[in-house]
Each structure stands twice: as structure tokens, then as C-alpha cells.
Amino acid sequence: xxxxxxxxxxxxxxxxxxxxxxxxxxxxxxxxxxxxxxxxxxxxxxxxxxxxxxxxxxxxxxxxxxxxxxxxxxxxxxxxxxxxxxxxxxxxxxxxxxxxxxxxxxxxxxxxxxxxxxxxxxxxxxxxxxxxxxxxxxxxxxxxxxxxxxxxxxxxxxxxxxxxxxxxxxxxxxxxxxxxxxxxxxxxxxxxxxxxxxxxxxxxxxxxxxxxxxxxxxxxxxxxxxxxxxxxxxxxxxxxxxxxxxxxxxxxxxxxxxxxxxxxxxxxxxxxxxxxxxxxxxxxxxxxxxxxxxxxxxxxxxxxxxxxxxxxxxxxxxxxxxxxxxxxxxxxxxxxxxxxxxxxxxxxxxxxxxxxxxxxxxxxxxxxxxxxxxxxxxxxxxxxxxxxxxxxxxxxxxxxxxxxxxxxxxxxxxxxxxxxxxxxxxxxxxxxxxxxxxxxxxxxxxxxxxx
Amino acid sequence: xxxxxxxxxxxxxxxxxxxxxxxxxxxxxxxxxxxxxxxxxxxxxxxxxxxxxxxxxxxxxxxxxxxxxxxxxxxxxxxxxxxxxxxxxxxxxxxxxxxxxxxxxxxxxxxxxxxxxxxxxxxxxxxxxxxxxxxxxxxxxxxxxxxxxxxxxxxxxxxxxxxxxxxxxxxxxxxxxxxxxxxxxxxxxxxxxxxxxxxxxxxxxxxxxxxxxxxxxxxxxxxxxxxxxxxxxxxxxxxxxxxxxxxxxxxxxxxxxxxxxxxxxxxxxxxxxxxxxxxxxxxxxxxxxxxxxxxxxxxxxxxxxxxxxxxxxxxxxxxxxxxxxxxxxxxxxxxxxxxxxxxxxxxxxxxxxxxxxxxxxxxxxxxxxxxxxxxxxxxxxxxxxxxxxxxxxxxxxxxxxxxxxxxxxxxxxxxxxxxxxxxxxxxxxxxxxxxxxxxxxxxxxxxxxxx
Numbered sequence: 001x002x003x004x005x006x007x008x009x010x011x012x013x014x015x016x017x018x019x020x021x022x023x024x025x026x027x028x029x030x031x032x033x034x035x036x037x038x039x040x041x042x043x044x045x046x047x048x049x050x051x052x053x054x055x056x057x058x059x060x061x062x063x064x065x066x067x068x069x070x071x072x073x074x075x076x077x078x079x080x081x082x083x084x085x086x087x088x089x090x091x092x093x094x095x096x097x098x099x100x101x102x103x104x105x106x107x108x109x110x111x112x113x114x115x116x117x118x119x120x121x122x123x124x125x126x127x128x129x130x131x132x133x134x135x136x137x138x139x140x141x142x143x144x145x146x147x148x149x150x151x152x153x154x155x156x157x158x159x160x161x162x163x164x165x166x167x168x169x170x171x172x173x174x175x176x177x178x179x180x181x182x183x184x185x186x187x188x189x190x191x192x193x194x195x196x197x198x199x200x201x202x203x204x205x206x207x208x209x210x211x212x213x214x215x216x217x218x219x220x221x222x223x224x225x226x227x228x229x230x231x232x233x234x235x236x237x238x239x240x241x242x243x244x245x246x247x248x249x250x251x252x253x254x255x256x257x258x259x260x261x262x263x264x265x266x267x268x269x270x271x272x273x274x275x276x277x278x279x280x281x282x283x284x285x286x287x288x289x290x291x292x293x294x295x296x297x298x299x300x301x302x303x304x305x306x307x308x309x310x311x312x313x314x315x316x317x318x319x320x321x322x323x324x325x326x327x328x329x330x331x332x333x334x335x336x337x338x339x340x341x342x343x344x345x346x347x348x349x350x351x352x353x354x355x356x357x358x359x360x361x362x363x364x365x366x367x368x369x370x371x372x373x374x375x376x377x378x379x380x381x382x383x384x385x386x387x388x389x390x391x392x393x394x395x396x397x398x399x400x401x402x403x404x405x406x407x408x409x410x411x412x413x414x415x416x417x418x419x420x421x422x423x424x425x426x427x428x429x430x431x432x433x434x435x436x437x438x439x440x441x442x443x444x445x446x447x448x449x450x451x
Numbered sequence: 452x453x454x455x456x457x458x459x460x461x462x463x464x465x466x467x468x469x470x471x472x473x474x475x476x477x478x479x480x481x482x483x484x485x486x487x488x489x490x491x492x493x494x495x496x497x498x499x500x501x502x503x504x505x506x507x508x509x510x511x512x513x514x515x516x517x518x519x520x521x522x523x524x525x526x527x528x529x530x531x532x533x534x535x536x537x538x539x540x541x542x543x544x545x546x547x548x549x550x551x552x553x554x555x556x557x558x559x560x561x562x563x564x565x566x567x568x569x570x571x572x573x574x575x576x577x578x579x580x581x582x583x584x585x586x587x588x589x590x591x592x593x594x595x596x597x598x599x600x601x602x603x604x605x606x607x608x609x610x611x612x613x614x615x616x617x618x619x620x621x622x623x624x625x626x627x628x629x630x631x632x633x634x635x636x637x638x639x640x641x642x643x644x645x646x647x648x649x650x651x652x653x654x655x656x657x658x659x660x661x662x663x664x665x666x667x668x669x670x671x672x673x674x675x676x677x678x679x680x681x682x683x684x685x686x687x688x689x690x691x692x693x694x695x696x697x698x699x700x701x702x703x704x705x706x707x708x709x710x711x712x713x714x715x716x717x718x719x720x721x722x723x724x725x726x727x728x729x730x731x732x733x734x735x736x737x738x739x740x741x742x743x744x745x746x747x748x749x750x751x752x753x754x755x756x757x758x759x760x761x762x763x764x765x766x767x768x769x770x771x772x773x774x775x776x777x778x779x780x781x782x783x784x785x786x787x788x789x790x791x792x793x794x795x796x797x798x799x800x801x802x803x804x805x806x807x808x809x810x811x812x813x814x815x816x817x818x819x820x821x822x823x824x825x826x827x828x829x830x831x832x833x834x835x836x837x838x839x840x841x842x843x844x845x846x847x848x849x850x851x852x853x854x855x856x857x858x859x860x861x862x863x864x865x866x867x868x869x870x871x872x873x874x875x876x877x878x879x880x881x882x883x884x885x886x887x888x889x890x891x892x893x894x895x896x897x898x899x900x901x902x
Contacts, residue, residue, distance in 0.1 A: 104805075146806065149847055151799035154775045156808035183796035187774050264797045264838030312808075317780055320771045320793065322869050323638050324605045329768055332783040342771065345634035346715045348602035354555075355597070357607035357763075387715030396600055418773050 005046040008063050012037070015068075020075030020132070025051065026067045033059065034072060096174040096231045098138035101164050102127065103157070104147040105181025107208035107219045127179070130212055131220045137227045138174075150181025150188070155310035155422065158191045162309055165192070165203060169305065175202045175230035177223070182207040182269065185240060186259045190416045193238040193256035193442040194423040197306040199296075202230050203238045204253070209267050218243040218267045225251035225281035232288055237296040238442075239278060242270040248284075252277035257416045257444035260385065273385050274411045274446055311426035318342065318418055320383060321349040326360070327367040334370055338377045338421040338433075342414045347380040347389035347407065348396045365403070372404045377433055379421060380407035381414040388446075406437045416444050456497040459514050463488075466519075471526030471583070476502065477518045484510065485523060489580075547625040547682045549589035552615050553578065554608070555598040556632025558659035558670045578630070581663055582671045588678045589625075601632025601639070606761040606873065609642045613760055616643070616654060620756065626653045626681035628674070633658040633720065636691060637710045641867045644689040644707035644893040645874040648757040650747075653681050654689045655704070660718045669694040669718045676702035676732035683739055688747040689893075690729060693721040699735075703728035708867045708895035711836065724836055725862045725897050762877035769793065769869055771834060772800040777811070778818040785821055789828045789872040789884075793865045798831040798840035798858065799847045816854070823855045828884055830872060831858035832865040839897075857888045867895050 004012070017023050017037055024034045035051035048060040102108055108127055128134065128142055145164045146157055161178065168176055180188055189205050196203075204226040208219035226241040238256035245268050258275035279290045316338040319330060333339045343349050351365035352358070372378050380389050380400065388411040391397030401408055412420065420441075424433040438445075455463070468474050468488055475485045486502035499511040553559055559578055579585065579593055596615045597608055616627055631639055640656050647654075655677040659670035677692040689707035696719050709726035730741045767789040770781060784790045794800050802816035803809070823829050831840050831851065839862040842848030852859055863871065871892075875884040889896075 148805050148809070149799070149803070149845055151772070151795045151847055152801040152803050152805055152809050152812050154801070154809055154811065160808070181796075183799055184774050261796065261835050262837055264833045264835045264840065266838060269835065269838075312775075315777060316775075317777070318771045318773050320769045320865075321602070322769050322866070323635050324763075324767075324873070326766060326768070328783060332779060344602045345632075345712065348600070348634055350603040350605070352600070352603050354599050354603055357611070358599070358603050358605055360605065361603050382715045384712050384715045384720065386713055387717060387720075389715065394600055396602055414771075415773070422775070 004049070005063070008047060008049060011063065011066065011069060015071060017069055017071050018075060019129075021071050022073040023051070024070045024072050025049065025061055026070075027061070027065050028067045029065070033061065035059070095137070095139045097172065098140055098175050098177060098227055098230055099168040099171075099173040100128070100140060100142040100177045100179065101161065101168070102142065102144045102147075102179045103150070103153070103161065103181070105150050105179065105183075105185075105207055106211050107179045107181075107206060107222070108147070109211045127212065127219075127223075131223055133220075134224055134227045137224075138231050140227075141173075148181065150184040153181075153184055153188065155312040155314070155426075158188065158195070159309045159312075161188070161192065162195045162307060165196075166305075166307060169201055173201060175204070177226050177230070178203060178205045179223070180205050180207050182209060182242075182261055186261055186270070186413075187415050187419055189238055189240050189256035189259065190419040190442070190444065191310065191423065193444075194420060195308055195310075196238070197308070198301065198303040199236060199238070200301045200305055202235050204230060205238075205240045205256075207242060209243065209265060209269055216267075221248060221283050222251055224283040228283055228286060229253055229279065229281050229288060232286075233279070233290075234297040234299065235278065235295055236298040236301055240270060241281070243267040244277070244280065250280045250282045253279040253281060255443050257420075257442050258413065258446075260413055260415065273413055274387070275443075308423070308427045310423060314338070314422050314425045316340065316418060316422040316425065318414065319349075323350065324360075325350055325364045327363040330364060330367040330371060333376055334374045336371070336374075336376045337425045338379070339371060340414055340417045340421060341378065341380050341405070342383045343380050343389070344383060346387075346393055346397060347382050347391050347400070348394065349400070350396075351399060352396055365399075368405075369403055375430070377421065377425065377430055377437075378405050379417055379437060380405050381410075381412055381417045383414070385413065387411065406434060410438065410445050412444050420444055455500070456514070459498060459500060462514065462517065462520060466522060468520055468522050469526060470580075472522050473524040474502070475521045475523050476500065476512055477521075478512070478516050479518045480516070484512065486510070546588070546590045548623065549585075549591055549626050549628060549678055549681055550619040550622075550624040551579070551591060551593040551628045551630065552612065552619070553593065553595045553598075553630045554601070554604075554612065554632070556601050556630065556634075556636075556658055557662050558630045558632075558657060558673070559598070560662045578663065578670075578674075582674055584671075585675055585678045588675075589682050591678075592624075599632065601635040604632075604635055604639065606763045606765070606877075609639065609646065610760045610763075612639070612643065613646045613758060616647075617756075617758060620652055624652060626655070628677050628681070629654060629656045630674070631656050631658050633660060633693075633712055637712055637721070637864075638866050638870055640689055640691050640707035640710065641870045641893070641895065642761065642874065644895075645871060646759055646761075647689070648759070649752065649754040650687060650689070651752045651756055653686050655681060656689075656691045656707075658693060660694065660716060660720055667718075672699060672734050673702055675734040679734055679737060680704055680730065680732050680739060683737075684730070684741075685748040685750065686729065686746055687749040687752055691721060692732070694718040695728070695731065701731045701733045704730040704732065706894050708871075708893050709864065709897075711864055711866065724864055725838070726894075759874070759878045761874060765789070765873050765876045767791065767869060767873045767876065769865065770800075774801065775811075776801055776815045778814040781815060781818040781822060784827055785825045787822070787825075787827045788876045789830070790822060791865055791868045791872055792829065792831050792856070793834045794831050794840070795834060797838075797844055797848060798833050798842050798851070799845065800851070801847075802850060802854075803847055816850075819856075820854055826881070828872065828876065828881055828888075829856050830868055830888060831856050832861075832863055832868045834865070836864060838862065857885060861889065861896050863895050871895055 035053040038050040047063040210217040212219040240254040244252040263269035315336040486504040489501035498514040661668040663670040691705040695703040714720035771793040
């Protein structure tokens with residue numbers, strides 16, 4: 001997908017230069033640049049040639065400043081049109097089909113050199129053009145289903161993703177990659193995990209902590225690792241493929257319902273909590289090592305796919321417990337369908353008075369009881385993140401259980417609990433929701449471990 | 452403090468057995484137990500002798516079942532009355548004065564063998580009696596200022612703690628240990644850090660993840676390490692002393708404003724985030740190793756102590772961002788003095804619509820603007836916990852800054868942000884609060900690091 005201006009195209013044509021070639025550009029000032037000729041990606045000045053320099057940085061050179069262009073090395077592997085199998089370097093082996101569904105986010109964004117901010121501007125084709133290597137491993141098809149910064153996604157968008165995935169499955173895909181902003185990627189991963197029962201193909205969510213046109217971007221390694229993992233293993237579940245370290249070595253395949261973004265900016269931000277990654281993938285070495293044996297395999301696929309979507313009208317809130325809670329902070333959830341409490345410690349919130357200065361805790365307890373009585377399903381998780389809720393140990397916990405707060409002895413992440421509760425309330429009557437809360441449906445609850 | 456019944460005292464007197472001795476108890480059934488004769492701790496049946504067995508467990512033996520008691524080994528070090536310097540094993544060196552202020556929690560609790568739960572039942576003297584070793588290192592005074600499960604503590608209780616600490620300082624203490632439940636210990640640590648300017652003595656918060664009478668309790672090692680650290684170093688700040696590993700080896704001294712409880716039950720639950728522990732303390736080896744050089748020392752104490760307390764009427768809320776936010780979840784904070792948002796990623800919340808399914812995000816933005824316009828100081832933190840808020844990178848963040856959300860480029864933990872905001876609003880006018888938000892007052896903000 002070339003979108004250079006006609007003038008630039010003519011200049012490139014004269015030099016015999018194609019995108020992907022290594023070229024040397026001499027400016028009228030005498031200065032020269034050597035780098036990979038990049039495709040234009042649909043934004044900015046079309047008279048501006050884009051080179052990826054050896055140091056990894058992209059630069060733009062205005063056509064009018066260019067004196068000459070010389071091809072140093074022709075591109076080896078591919079032209080910019082996607083999805084043609086003939087270019088496969090490893091021979092005649094039939095490639096698996098991998099569908100990439102784009103939803104926006106940093107992986108599909110670039111630095112805006114005007115504002116210094118990041119813009120979500122890549123098209124699906126642009127993204128494949130940036131990482132042509134992925135077509136060595138699979139027959140790639142790619143489409144845009146949303147172009148969102150992931151913090152803006154809502155339940156409706158989960159349903160759009162679910163529909164798109166079902167469509168790809170019907171078309172006969174061997175696996176799905178969903179590119180996604182990292183802010184709420186873990187929420188979406190669990191949403192997709194719950195949505196599909198008897199999933200026939202793997203779904204791997206991929207994001208990037210650095211935008212794709214930055215030399216430090218982890219977009220390429222994450223995407224390539226995901227393609228290798230889908231095509232090279234029998235894994236058949238929902239996972240997240242993200243960079244595991246600060247260097248360019250390997251990615252983790254992380255469990256959809258046990259993963260959390262644990263750093264605002266680092267490349268190793270995604271961590272399995274109360275769990276382990278499924279596997280390590282070294283994309284350069286094309287090496288995959290499983291860290292667990294308890295994953296769902298393609299051979300486990302027996303029954304027909306069942307899809308259960310989200311009801312956008314379901315109202316689920318999140319309440320983070322903190323000292324000095326005020327009753328109104330809880331009362332707002334009266335009439336909600338569900339509420340996830342992120343409690344302190346083993347799963348507590350200050351609901352007991354022990355002296356004349358803690359009487360307000362009784363108002364907090366009354367408010368919570370009123371929310372429960374209004375019909376909200378209220379569940380407990382812990383802001384400690386690691387470890388299990390245990391409301392048997394202290395009087396606060398026992399009182400909460402008595403009041404009707406669910407979640408005792410579970411170890412669900414608060415984010416996963418939010419998604420599970422919204423999904424259960426979208427699909428089951430409340431009495432069934434309360435039973436299913438304690439069932440490990442998609443790996444969201446670990447088996448009871450001894451302390 | 453002996454509270455055995457007169458009958459038991461007579462029996463012990465006949466055998467020449469004192470608390471602290473190793474005794475062999477023969478039952479009328481012929482069964483024998485050997486163990487350390489423990490003091491009674493003010494609850495339960497006073498006719499019941501308490502032995503600490505070699506395996507670490509305490510057992511109670513009813514007087515009427517006992518046939519004979521034989522002293523195997525006399526106690527070496529001490530009798531049960533606290534605070535007498537003559538017993539100091541290391542000779543005539545004058546011991547430093549350490550004040551222990553008890554506020555309840557697991558460290559001051561025991562397993563209730565009737566219900567299986569944990570009860571907060573120890574008195575301050577009981578606790579010292581359980582860990583007599585601490586009197587080898589300091590002249591200990593000890594008093595109860597609250598008996599709370601820490602999830603029930605409110606701003607008023609911070610003020611009670613502050614007053615008690617000031618009183619101990621006036622009495623000439625060399626350092627303060629505050630025993631505390633672990634649920635909100637990190638919140639309290641930062642509350643005390645903010646409350647005191649020019650602190651003249653160290654304050655170390657100590658808790659336990661396992662109740663003190665359990666063989667696996669970390670209460671002893673945490674408490675002894677805190678006493679050693681206060682008496683053995685020039686540290687003069689607020690810190691947390693908690694077990695660092697799963698085995699009985701060493702404790703960490705953690706920074707008051709950079710620490711979080713990161714496990715519901717493990718002994719190594721307390722972790723420094725975006726920071727490092729100040730030191731390691733090996734209580735058995737009486738060894739201390741500093742991991743940082745940037746701590747406040749006793750030699751830094753120059754100016755007069757300034758105390759700023761909490762205003763219990765200040766209303767500060769916490770809002771954890773999640774997908775599918777509803778405007779009413781935000782509107783509840785209208786009229787609050789402050790609001791801490793725990794955003795996604797670099798500090799975001801879904802306030803932008805990008806298609807027809809995300810229109811509700813605009814309502815969320817309007818609600819947030821209304822809260823800000825009502826006068827609430829709204830600050831951003833990240834649910835990633837690690838890393839820095841950066842609202843310059845994406846349009847969502849830039850919009851939030853424009854709307855008046857504070858916190859850009861800070862790396863405050865959400866819990867510390869909650870305490871700092873409540874404390875600032877208790878002591879300063881709002882315009883000054885907004886300036887001080889960006890100032891590193893007590894180590895709550897790390898210096899800017901390059902990514």
C-alpha cells in the first residue's frame with residue numbers, strides 16, 4: 001500500500017528503488033542517508049520519503065531536498081501486497097491461516113512528530129508492511145475492527161470482537177491474533193476467554209508498549225512470536241503474547257484470566273499473577289518452550305463452539321476499599337447488577353466499629369447491606385493481587401460472608417472478577433451467577449493451595 | 452505478668468518452676484510433655500498451664516490432669532517483669548529507650564481454638580512476654596493505643612497515633628515501634644510520614660502475617676528486627692519492618708511512602724514499589740545491611756518537630772478505572788474534597804468516544820468535569836502500580852490534563868496518593884494542595900527516570 005506522491009514515485013522509479021530496498025539518499029546539501037525505504041503509511045506529507053536508518057529510527061526526507069537516490073541492496077523477500085503464499089522462504093509447506101484483527105492501540109500507532117504524542121493511525125496493511133517477516137510463518141489476513149485507545153473500549157466492543165472472531169472461525173482460520181491497546185488488554189483477554197466455550201482455534205492478544213515506528217518498539221517481536229506460537233504449537237485457548245524482558249530476546253504467552261499490566265511503560269509490563277506464563281517464545285531463534293503442561297490443546301476440541309456475549313445494559317461497579325470509607329461511596333452501587341470489591345488483605349473493608357471514632361464503619365456496613373439487598377451480586381477480591389481471599393480468618397471477613405459477599409477462598413484478580421461478573425450477569429440468572437462465581441470456568445481460579 | 456490461678460501457682464512453686472524454665476510435665480495418664488513454661492496471657496482458663504513445645508506449638512494442659520512437674524533447665528535471662536535494665540546480657544552499656552505502641556492486628560492476636568478464627572486479644576505486656584529477647588536490645592516501654600483490625604481504622608485513629616508518638620518523643624524515647632494490622636499498614640505508614648516534619652526519632656511499623664502464638668508466626672522476627680534496627684542504626688524516618696522471605700532469615704526495612712502489601716497471606720507480602728527497601732536486618736545474626744544511602748539520619752535532625760494531623764471531615768474518594776465506566780460511578784464524588792483515580796496504563800480512564808458504541812464515554816467525561824468543577828482536587832495514579840503516570844503520550848491523557856486532573860509524571864502509589872491528598876486537604880488551601888501534589892515531600896515521588 002504505497003501512498004507516496006506521484007512525484008516521489010517517479011523519483012523512486014528513476015532510481016529503480018522499491019520499498020524494502022536499502023537505498024542511499026543524497027541531499028542537495030551534500031549530506032547522505034542510508035536506510036531501508038519504508039512505505040508511506042497514509043498520513044503526513046506525501047512528498048516526504050521515509051527511511052528506516054540502521055540505528056532503528058525512521059526519518060522523513062522532503063522530496064525537494066533530495067539530490068539523488070541510489071539502490072544499495074534490493075529487498076529479498078517480498079513486495080507490499082499481503083497474503084500471497086508464493087513468497088514463503090521455507091519452501092512449499094502449506095502455511096497455516098492466521099487472521100489478524102486490529103482494534104487499535106500503541107501497536108497500531110506512531111509517534112506524531114508534530115506534537116510529540118502518539119497517534120493511532122496505522123491501517124492493518126501498514127502494520128503488516130512494517131513486519132513483513134510474519135508472512136514467512138503463516139498466510140496472513142488482516143482487518144480493522146476498531147481503532148481505539150483501549151481505555152475507551154466498552155462491552156459493545158467485546159461483542160464486536162466476538163462477532164469478528166466467529167466470522168474468522170467460519171472462514172476456516174487456524175488461529176486469531178487480536179492487536180489491542182495495552183491499557184485494558186488483560187480485561188479484554190478475559191472477556192474473550194469467558195465468551196467462548198469449546199473454542200476451536202487459539203486467540204492471542206498482542207500489543208506493544210512502544211509505538212510501532214519507534215526503534216525500541218516491541219511490536220514486531222510480540223507479533224512475530226504470536227504468529228510462531230499459533231502456527232508452531234497445539235495451544236488452543238485465549239492467551240496474551242507480550243515481551244517478557246527489557247531486551248529483545250523472548251516473549252511470554254500469558255493466561256487470559258491470570259494476567260495483569262504491572263508497569264505503566266516498561267516492555268515487560270505484563271505479568272502472570274497467582275499463575276505462570278504458558279510458554280516462552282524466542283522469535284529470532286524460532287524457539288518455543290512450554291512452562292506448563294496444563295494448557296488446552298487443539299486435540300481437546302470436541303464439542304461445538306458456544307458463544308455467550310456481553311449485555312451492554314448490565315451495570316457492574318468496582319469499589320476499592322480504603323481507610324475512612326464513606327457510606328455514599330458504597331451507596332452509589334444500589335440498584336447495580338453487580339459490584340466487585342477490591343478489599344484490603346485477605347478480603348476486608350472497614351465495616352466494624354471498635355471505639356467511638358469508628359462508628360462511621362457501621363454506616364458503611366449498612367450501606368453495603370443495602371446494596372446487597374437491592375439485588376446486586378457483590379464479590380470480594382484483594383488489592384494485594386497475589387494470594388487468595390480468605391474471609392474465615394478475621395471477624396470482618398466472617399461478617400462480610402454473613403452479609404452475602406461472595407468470593408471466599410477464590411484468587412481471582414479484581415480485573416478478571418469485574419469481567420467475569422459482567423459476563424455471568426449477561427448470561428445467567430442471579431442465583432446461577434452466585435454458584436458459577438466459585439467455579440473455575442476459564443482458569444480464573446487456581447486450585448486451592450496450602451499456605 | 453502472671454495470671455495463672457492460685458492453684459497452678461502453688462503447683463509451680465512446689466516444683467520450683469518459674470516462667471521461662473524448660474519443664475517436664477507428667478500427666479496422670481502417664482503421658483509427658485517437655486517445653487518452655489509460658490506466662491498466662493490474660494485470657495482463657497487460668498487453671499491451664501501453657502507450654503511452648505520444641506516444635507514451636509503452644510499447648511495448654513489443664514491443672515487437674517497434671518501428675519507432676521519437673522524443672523529440666525532454669526531460665527537464663529529474665530523474669531517476666533519488663534523494663535529492668537539489670538538483665539541485659541551484653542553488660543553495662545546503657546540501653547536505648549524504645550516505645551512500643553500497639554494498635555492491634557494479627558501481631559497482637561491469637562488463634563481462637565474454639566472457632567478456628569483469629570482474635571485480637573493480647574495485651575501489650577503479653578506481647579513482650581512472648582518475645583522477651585527484645586529487652587536485650589532496648590529499654591522497652593509498651594502501651595496499647597487501639598485494639599483494631601486495621602481495615603477498620605479511620606483518620607481519627609491516625610491522629611490518636613500521632614498524639615501518642617508526640618507524647619513518647621516528649622518523654623525522651625529513642626525510637627518508636629508501632630504494631631499494626633497488615634491490611635492498611637502501608638496506608639498508616641504514609642499517614643505518619645506526612646504528619647511529621649523534622650521527625651527527631653525513627654518510627655518503625657511492625658505487623659505479622661501469622662498470629663503471634665502460631666509456630667509459623669513472623670511476629671517475633673519482625674519485632675526483634677525493628678528493635679535492632681532502631682537501636683543499631685542512625686536511621687531517623689518512618690519505615691516498615693516486615694519479613695522479606697518465606698524462611699526465618701531476614702526482614703526488610705521498607706520506605707513508608709513506597710510500600711504495598713502484595714500478597715494476602717505470604718510472609719514476604721510487603722514489597723517496595725518503584726523503590727528499594729532501606730535495609731535488610733538478620734535478627735538472629737544481629738546483622739544489618741543498608742541497601743540505600745539516601746535515608747534520613749539522626750544527624751539530619753536540626754529543626755523543631757512540626758506536626759500536621761488529619762481532618763476527619765475531609766472527604767476523599769478512590770475511583771478505580773475499568774472498562775464500561777458509568778457516569779454515576781464518578782458523579783458520586785461531586786462535592787468531595789478530593790478524588791484519587793486509579794487509571795489504566797499511563798494514567799487513563801475512558802472519556803473519549805471513537806464510534807457509536809462509545810458515546811457513553813462522553814457522559815463519563817462530563818461527570819468527571821462536573822466533579823472537578825465542584826471543587827474536588829482530582830489526581831491520577833495507575834493501577835499498574837509500577838512506573839510513572841504520563842498523560843502527555845496519548846490523547847486521553849492530554850484531555851485529562853486539560854480537564855484539570857493532576858499527577859502527570861508522578862509515580863505515587865494509589866494508596867499513598869489517597870493519604871497524601873487527604874493530609875494535604877486537611878492542612879492547606881486547595882491552590883496550595885495542587886502545587887504540593889507535585890512536590891516530593893516524604894519520598895512519595897521518585898526523581899524522574901529516563902524510560
